[in-house]
Amino acid sequence: xxxxxxxxxxxxxxxxxxxxxxxxxxxxxxxxxxxxxxxxxxxxxxxxxxxxxxxxxxxxxxxxxxxxxxxxxxxxxxxxxxxxxxxxxxxxxxxxxxxxxxxxxxxxxxxxxxxxxxxxxxxxxxxxxxxxxxxxxxxxxxxxxxxxxxxxxxxxxxxxxxxxxxxxxxxxxxxxxxxxxxxxxxxxxxxxxxxxxxxxxxxxxxxxxxxxxxxxxxxxxxxxxxxxxxxxxxxxxxxxxxxxxxxxxxxxxxxxxxxxxxxxxxxxxxxxxxxxxxxxxxxxxxxxxxxxxxxxxxxxxxxxxxxxxxxxxxxxxxxxxxxxxxxxxxxxxxxxxxxxxxxxxxxxxxxxxxxxxxxxxxxxxxxxxxxxxxxxxxxxxxxxxxxxxxxxxxxxxxxxxxxxxxxxxxxxxxxxxxxxxxxxxxxxxxxxxxxxxxxxxxxxxxxxxxxxxxxxx
Numbered sequence: 252x253x254x255x256x257x258x259x260x261x262x263x264x265x266x267x268x269x270x271x272x273x274x275x276x277x278x279x280x281x282x283x284x285x286x287x288x289x290x291x292x293x294x295x296x297x298x299x300x301x302x303x304x305x306x307x308x309x310x311x312x313x314x315x316x317x318x319x320x321x322x323x324x325x326x327x328x329x330x331x332x333x334x335x336x337x338x339x340x341x342x343x344x345x346x347x348x349x350x351x352x353x354x355x356x357x358x359x360x361x362x363x364x365x366x367x368x369x370x371x372x373x374x375x376x377x378x379x380x381x382x383x384x385x386x387x388x389x390x391x392x393x394x395x396x397x398x399x400x401x402x403x404x405x406x407x408x409x410x411x412x413x414x415x416x417x418x419x420x421x422x423x424x425x426x427x428x429x430x431x432x433x434x435x436x437x438x439x440x441x442x443x444x445x446x447x448x449x450x451x452x453x454x455x456x457x458x459x460x461x462x463x464x465x466x467x468x469x470x471x472x473x474x475x476x477x478x479x480x481x482x483x484x485x486x487x488x489x490x491x492x493x494x495x496x497x498x499x500x501x502x503x504x505x506x507x508x509x510x511x512x513x514x515x516x517x518x519x520x521x522x523x524x525x526x527x528x529x530x531x532x533x534x535x536x537x538x539x540x541x542x543x544x545x546x547x548x549x550x551x552x553x554x555x556x557x558x559x560x561x562x563x564x565x566x567x568x569x570x571x572x573x574x575x576x577x578x579x580x581x582x583x584x585x586x587x588x589x590x591x592x593x594x595x596x597x598x599x600x601x602x603x604x605x606x607x608x609x610x611x612x613x614x615x616x617x618x619x620x621x622x623x624x625x626x627x628x629x630x631x632x633x634x635x636x637x638x639x640x641x642x643x644x645x646x647x648x649x650x651x652x653x654x655x656x657x658x659x660x661x662x663x664x665x666x667x668x669x670x671x672x673x674x675x676x677x678x679x680x681x682x683x684x685x686x687x688x689x690x691x692x693x694x695x696x697x698x699x700x701x702x703x704x705x706x707x708x
Contacts, residue, residue: 252279252280253277253279253280253343254279254280254281254282254341254342254343254425255273255274255275255279255280255281255282255343255345255346255347256274256281256282256284256334256337256338256341256343256345256346256347257270257271257274257281257282257283257284257346257347257348258270258284258285258286258330258334258346258347258348259283259284259285259312259323259348260285260348260349260351260356260491261349261351261381261489261490261491262349262380262381262491263285263305263308263309263311263312263450263451263490263491263492264312264451264454264491264492264493264494265312265315265316265319265418265419265451266415266416266418266451266455266494266497267415267416267418267494267496267497268380268416268494269349269377269379269380269413269416270347270348270349270375270377270380271283271347271419272416272419273347273375273377274345274347275419275422280341280423280424280425281321281422281423281424282324282337282341282343282424282425282428283312283316283321283322283323283324283422283424284323284324284325284326284333284334284337285309285312285323285324285325285326286325286326286327286328286330286333286334287325287326287327287328287431287434288327288328288329288330288333289327289328289329290329290330290355291355294355295606295609296355296609296615296617298609298610298611298612298615299439299440299441299442299443300442300443300446300579300611300612300613300615301612301613301615302434302439303436303439303442303446303449304436304446304447304449304486304490304579304613305434305449305490306433306434306435306436306438306439306449307436307448307449307450307453308449308450308451308490308492309323309325309433309434310433310435310450311449311450311451311452311453311492312450312451313433314452315451315452316422316424319419319420319421319422320421320422320423320424321421321422321423321424322424322430323430323433324337324424324428324429324430325430325431325432325433326430326431327431330359330363331359331362331363331366334346334363334366334367335363335366335367335370335372337428338367338370338372339370340427340428340429341425341427341428343372344371344372344373345372345373345374345375346363346367346372346373346374346375347374347375347376347377348360348363348374348375348376348377349376349377349378349380349381349491350376350377350378350380350381350385350386351381352386352524352525352527352528352531352618353527353531353534353617353618354531354532354534357531360374360376379412379413379496380491380494381488381491381495381524382495382520382521382524383407383412383495383496383498383499383517383518383521384407384410384412384518384521386521386524386525386527386528386529387525387528387529388410389403389406389407389410389525394529395529396525396526396528396529396530397522397525397526398526398632399632399634400518400519400522400632403518403522403525404515404518404522407518407521407522408518412496412499412500413496415494415496415497415500442579443576443577443578443579443611443613444577445577445578445579446578446579446580446613447483447486447578447579447580447613449486449487449490449492449613450492451487451492451493453487453492454484454487454492454493455492455493457482457483457484457487458482458484458487458493458498458501461482461483461484462501462502462505462510465480465482466482466502466505466507466509466510466513467505467507467509467510468480468509469481469482469509469510469512469513470508470509470511470512471509473512473583473584474583474584474649475649476567476570476571476582476584476585476649476650476655477650477652477654477655477658479582481582481583482513483580484498485580485614485616485619486580486613486614488517488520488614489613489614489615489616489619495517495520495521498517499514499517502514520616520618520619523618523619523622523623524618526538526618526622526632527617527618527621527622533621533622533625533631534617534618534621535602535621537625537630537631538622538625538630538631538632539630539631539632539636540630541629541630541636541705543598543600543630543704543705544704545598545599545600546597546598546599551597551598551599553691554597554599554691554692555593555597555599555603557688557691558572558589558592558593558597558599558604558691559572559607560572561573561576561659561660562688563592563688563690563691564675564687564688564689564690564691565592565642565643565646565690566642566646566653566656566660566663566671566672566674566687567585567588567642567643567645567646567649567650567655567656567672568588568589568592568642569659569660570585570650570655570656570658570659570660571585571586571588571589571659572589573659573660574659575589575608575611575612576611577659579611579612579613580612580613580614581612582655584645584649586608586623587627587640588640588642588645588646589604590604590623590624590627590628591627591638591639591640591642592640592642594624594627594628594629595627595628595629595639595640595697595698595701596639596642596692596694596697596698596701597691597692597697598697598700598701598704601624601625601627601628601630602624604624605620605621605624608620608624627640629705637701637702637705637707639698639701641694642694643672643673643694646672647669647672650672651669652668652669653666653667653668653669653671653672656671656672657671660687662685662686662687663685663687665685666685674687675689675690
């Protein structure tokens, strides 16, 4: 009987899974394989929150496979070595996996292809697995990728998506291929206490609930910090427990302005991936440099630490940073505010912020994280690179009664009304009782410093 290996990476699901569909073509046996590679740790991608979520995902994937007569095979070690070893044990000549865009993933794919071909085997890489539209599927006439979102989105929207694939009813795994023990969330230390549950089961449940009762109001509520009118599906899209193709199809069936706004966010995710696929160095280097001489030294380091700890003295910034530490997730409007504050008000290198986010975010996707940080720092694809978000104005606009701030900044929990966004305006004794820190810098000073640094004053 024909046997194929399916290597799971950022696609930890059974529903709408092109590599699995291809491997099962003709009713053959399948080895569903996940390799826990120490190189991921060495590269700095194995943050506790993502490891805990990953453990949930692998256990759920194994459970769903067992419901269909199969099981997940887990190996630990160099990914190329382990895939080749499993292919030899299964006596197969074909391996299937999903495309990915990071330099790390591309190098792994190339090494694996060479190693398999040396053994007389073949690697099949499938696109539109972790994206709705594959990187490079739509390009402008004069470049290998779109550098501006709006024209990309027009072409992306006109691109036909593939059909959603059925979830397999039965999977046969050869008994002779052994597996390491699956990890457990409880084995991971340093996990955020409010981290959400991982796995395809949880992801599909959340998507269904979102499309039923949340997406209709998304256009109006997606910036509401306290109301939290976002889908919170980003961790599931990052780990591939949900298919972006299926999410777009289902949202379009619901229809309306909210669904369109939600689909637009998935397009943003694809946009960043096509940028990173074409410019892999953008993960660490300016996409469009302004020759910034970012602040260094003790004062800048102290400001950055205050930002990490959520004690900058600007309530909405601190609330978002404390939410990140507690949940391993942050509201999108909070991500924009905190990134603007670090890079433009404090004038600290965007890489400092991007690294901290990757250390904590459960949805810490390299393309989205790095390129969104560059967007806010003005070194990326933003057509207005010098825009600065005022945290007081933004707080009053997107958290008008201060509920978000009071939820996360306990020192200000007793402060009522919009003054919670400007605690320095409280009577002196009342402010002293809160114990909340003074601003690390005045907004006027920060703006002036940024303008001078960019040669705009």
